[in-house]
Amino acid sequence: MKRDYFAARRGKIFLAALFLLLPLPASLVYISHGLITIPFGEVLRILASGFVSAETATTQELVIWLIRLPRVCAGTLVGAGLAITGAAYQGIFRNRLADPYMTGVSAGATLGCTIAILLGFDSSVFGLGGITLFSFCGALVTSLLIFTFIAASRRVSHTAILLTGISINLFLSGLVSLLMFLNRDKIETIVLWTMGSLSGLNWQKILFALPLLCAGLTGLFFCARPLDYLVLGSDIARVHGIAVKRSTFLIILFSSLVTSVCVSLSGIVGFVGLLIPNIVRLLFGSRSGLVFAFSCGLGALFLQLADFLARTLLSPAELPLGILTSIIGVPFFIFLVLKKTEQSA
Amino acid sequence: MNHLMKTFITLCARASWLGKRICGSKFACPSLARARGIAAESPQDLHGQIRGLGAESPVRAGRSTARTRHTDRKKVHAGIPLLAALAVLAFTACAPGAEKTGAESAAPAAVELTDSFGRTIRLKNYPERIVSLAPNMTETLFLLGAGNLIVGRTDYCDYPLEAAKIPPVGSITTPSIEHIVSLAPDLIVGSTHFQKETLAALENLRIPVYLSIVRNDDAGDAGDSNNYEEIFDTIIMLAKLVNKTEEAEKIVSVMRQRKDAVEQTVRKAAHKPRVYYMISFGEAGDYTAGRGTYISALIKSAGGLNTGDDIEGWKYSAEALFRSQPDIILCGTSSGGPGAGNLEKLRSTAPYNRLRAVQEGRVYGIDNNLLDRTGPRNIDGLEMMAKIFHPDLFPLEPSQAEFFPSELSPSELSPSEFSP
Numbered sequence: 001m002k003r004d005y006f007a008a009r010r011g012k013i014f015l016a017a018l019f020l021l022l023p024l025p026a027s028l029v030y031i032s033h034g035l036i037t038i039p040f041g042e043v044l045r046i047l048a049s050g051f052v053s054a055e056t057a058t059t060q061e062l063v064i065w066l067i068r069l070p071r072v073c074a075g076t077l078v079g080a081g082l083a084i085t086g087a088a089y090q091g092i093f094r095n096r097l098a099d100p101y102m103t104g105v106s107a108g109a110t111l112g113c114t115i116a117i118l119l120g121f122d123s124s125v126f127g128l129g130g131i132t133l134f135s136f137c138g139a140l141v142t143s144l145l146i147f148t149f150i151a152a153s154r155r156v157s158h159t160a161i162l163l164t165g166i167s168i169n170l171f172l173s174g175l176v177s178l179l180m181f182l183n184r185d186k187i188e189t190i191v192l193w194t195m196g197s198l199s200g201l202n203w204q205k206i207l208f209a210l211p212l213l214c215a216g217l218t219g220l221f222f223c224a225r226p227l228d229y230l231v232l233g234s235d236i237a238r239v240h241g242i243a244v245k246r247s248t249f250l251i252i253l254f255s256s257l258v259t260s261v262c263v264s265l266s267g268i269v270g271f272v273g274l275l276i277p278n279i280v281r282l283l284f285g286s287r288s289g290l291v292f293a294f295s296c297g298l299g300a301l302f303l304q305l306a307d308f309l310a311r312t313l314l315s316p317a318e319l320p321l322g323i324l325t326s327i328i329g330v331p332f333f334i335f336l337v338l339k340k341t342e343q344s345a
Numbered sequence: 346m347n348h349l350m351k352t353f354i355t356l357c358a359r360a361s362w363l364g365k366r367i368c369g370s371k372f373a374c375p376s377l378a379r380a381r382g383i384a385a386e387s388p389q390d391l392h393g394q395i396r397g398l399g400a401e402s403p404v405r406a407g408r409s410t411a412r413t414r415h416t417d418r419k420k421v422h423a424g425i426p427l428l429a430a431l432a433v434l435a436f437t438a439c440a441p442g443a444e445k446t447g448a449e450s451a452a453p454a455a456v457e458l459t460d461s462f463g464r465t466i467r468l469k470n471y472p473e474r475i476v477s478l479a480p481n482m483t484e485t486l487f488l489l490g491a492g493n494l495i496v497g498r499t500d501y502c503d504y505p506l507e508a509a510k511i512p513p514v515g516s517i518t519t520p521s522i523e524h525i526v527s528l529a530p531d532l533i534v535g536s537t538h539f540q541k542e543t544l545a546a547l548e549n550l551r552i553p554v555y556l557s558i559v560r561n562d563d564a565g566d567a568g569d570s571n572n573y574e575e576i577f578d579t580i581i582m583l584a585k586l587v588n589k590t591e592e593a594e595k596i597v598s599v600m601r602q603r604k605d606a607v608e609q610t611v612r613k614a615a616h617k618p619r620v621y622y623m624i625s626f627g628e629a630g631d632y633t634a635g636r637g638t639y640i641s642a643l644i645k646s647a648g649g650l651n652t653g654d655d656i657e658g659w660k661y662s663a664e665a666l667f668r669s670q671p672d673i674i675l676c677g678t679s680s681g682g683p684g685a686g687n688l689e690k691l692r693s694t695a696p697y698n699r700l701r702a703v704q705e706g707r708v709y710g711i712d713n714n715l716l717d718r719t720g721p722r723n724i725d726g727l728e729m730m731a732k733i734f735h736p737d738l739f740p741l742e743p744s745q746a747e748f749f750p751s752e753l754s755p756s757e758l759s760p761s762e763f764s765p
Binding site: 034035036057059062063066067068197199200202203204311314315316317318 | 627628629630631655656658660661663664665667668670694696699
């Protein structure tokens with residue numbers, strides 16, 4: 001019996017590892033397709049030979065190295081990041097409807113970005129740092145705010161948590177709109193954050209985001225065990241020797257970091273954080289470590305696909321990414337809400 | 346009789362509601378709003394304007410609200426010319442102005458004419474207090490010598506400099522009706538981006554509204570697009586309203602001469618460069634003037650081939666830009682607006698700095714108001730483009746030479762030569 005359990009668990013871990021690797025071959029498909037279709041062999045050759053100088057590079061090399069590869073990389077990072085933070089928020093809020101978008105944390109990050117841009121930070125390394133820092137502060141303050149509200153009232157219904165999140169989301173979006181209205185001449189750079197897109201990406205941004213995102217993701221993976229107990233309630237967690245306050249704070253900190261980096265890369269992309277962890281739970285159970293791993297892989301695959309559709313459906317024109325994730329996400333969200341109400345009734 | 350009237354009013358209301366449904370919600374294109382860097386009040390109407398009602402591309406308009414942004418992402422971009430045509434029809438059908446003004450036909454009118462939407466405007470006296478809800482109309486009125494009649498303008502009417510002294514009444518899409526009323530105007534003129542809601546409010550207040558737009562059309566490769574005649578008509582019709590017909594004739598004949606001169610000179614060109622008109626790029630999204638836009642027609646008659654012609658509408662992509670590798674990039678740099686500094690930004694932003702045109706220094710800044718606003722200054726824009734596309738055919742004056750090839754400064758290059 002015990003052997004079976006461990007065998008099943010090993011199987012799942014193996015599967016999770018596979019899922020974590022899947023985005024790699026998938027990205028090859030996305031890199032080779034688009035306005036110009038480049039055969040696989042050619043793609044591999046171009047990737048292997050590295051980027052030559054722009055003077056001698058062919059159109060294919062330029063398109064791969066400067067446009068598609070950064071986009072696919074960013075899609076992978078943002079998808080993985082949003083999905084794992086969704087899983088983390090759902091854990092600490094003990095609510096399967098929580099995600100960075102619904103709880104208003106994304107909006108907090110956007111507000112931070114907006115303020116940073118209005119203060120004059122740009123796309124230089126220093127500017128990117130400023131934008132990410134502000135975005136991080138916005139995300140952290142928002143999530144602490146919501147968490148404090150939930151901690152303050154002893155028994156809060158799911159509805160109350162969601163309503164709080166949604167109203168904070170609207171409040172912060174309102175602030176962003178106000179700032180945009182008051183600074184109409186600088187608005188151009190800000191609209192992106194609120195629409196969600198991977199089209200304005202370059203290597204500088206990705207290389208800046210990569211270490212921060214990796215740090216956040218690693219941190220969250222280390223918090224997976226405490227999170228498993230926290231889901232059961234703080235009393236039970238304490239009995240099992242978990243430092244409740246510290247763990248909770250760390251999870252919020254790492255989640256805010258990941259959310260803010262994602263927002264500063266791609267703007268607000270809704271529903272990835274909600275959709276992916278819930279699918280994963282339905283398919284592979286609720287152990288946090290596994291949920292995190294599966295979410296990373298599936299989230300990356302999902303956003304890669306969404307961005308691929310965004311840039312090819314109306315080619316040569318481009319769709320905003322948020323449109324596609326929402327079209328796929330909203331029906332699922334409604335289905336989930338209906339199922340929830342059915343269970344509680 | 347009373348009963349008939351009631352039925353008629355109900356029918357009008359229905360038609361108007363239907364019209365709104367058709368014009369308004371079919372077109373979701375946040376693009377243009379973003380293209381100009383200024384989010385419009387509601388993205389769909391912007392698109393409706395541009396595809397359906399107007400040609401004047403991205404004039405800055407309005408502001409964005411949290412709600413519109415959330416609805417945007419649920420709407421799908423649909424750019425079908427047929428629907429655009431429907432939108433125009435619906436608009437015409439639901440504008441009740443024609444009937445209303447027709448009913449008051451007893452007194453002799455000083456001026457009577459039909460606007461771009463088939464609405465009849467009858468004025469008993471020539472207007473003395475005009476509110477202009479479009480930058481191009483403000484420019485034209487000033488050029489006609491009727492600038493002193495303008496008592497209100499939009500926030501975006503920044504040309505000529507005298508316009509800044511007139512009190513602003515808000516944005517193009519959401520002007521303050523209260524402010525307009527307080528100015529007691531006897532005529533309101535509007536153009537692209539003018540909203541049906543504004544029209545309804547103003548008609549309720551019995552203030553005459555004259556709307557004038559240039560429609561996008563696709564002249565094909567044959568050249569001779571109708572856009573120029575429409576641009577000229579705009580000026581002549583507006584002149585009729587303010588009793589400046591003679592001035593308008595002079596202005597238009599000078600414009601025609603200048604346009605013909607450019608087209609004739611350009612005909613000698615051995616090679617037509619492929620040109621990309623860059624409304625915005627990078628984080629703000631890639632936007633250009635696509636096939637059938639009148640900006641595309643301007644590029645054509647300046648002796649260029651518009652690379653944007655492979656799309657309809659305005660949304661482009663970096664990948665398509667790398668595929669077409671245009672010979673020349675025209676970068677919109679309206680002074681003071683979000684476009685200022687675009688040229689520098691373009692040269693330092695990846696991947697755009699790897700484009701052949703950027704690497705080889707064939708990026709030219711152009712004040713996009715010269716192209717975006719349909720009006721007299723379009724000819725300035727045309728001449729500037731022709732000079733950029735065919736430097737060999739247009740000998741430079743020494744004072745201009747230093748601005749070539751890539752530091753072209755619009756203000757230095759556009760002397761307005763058509764004062765009558």
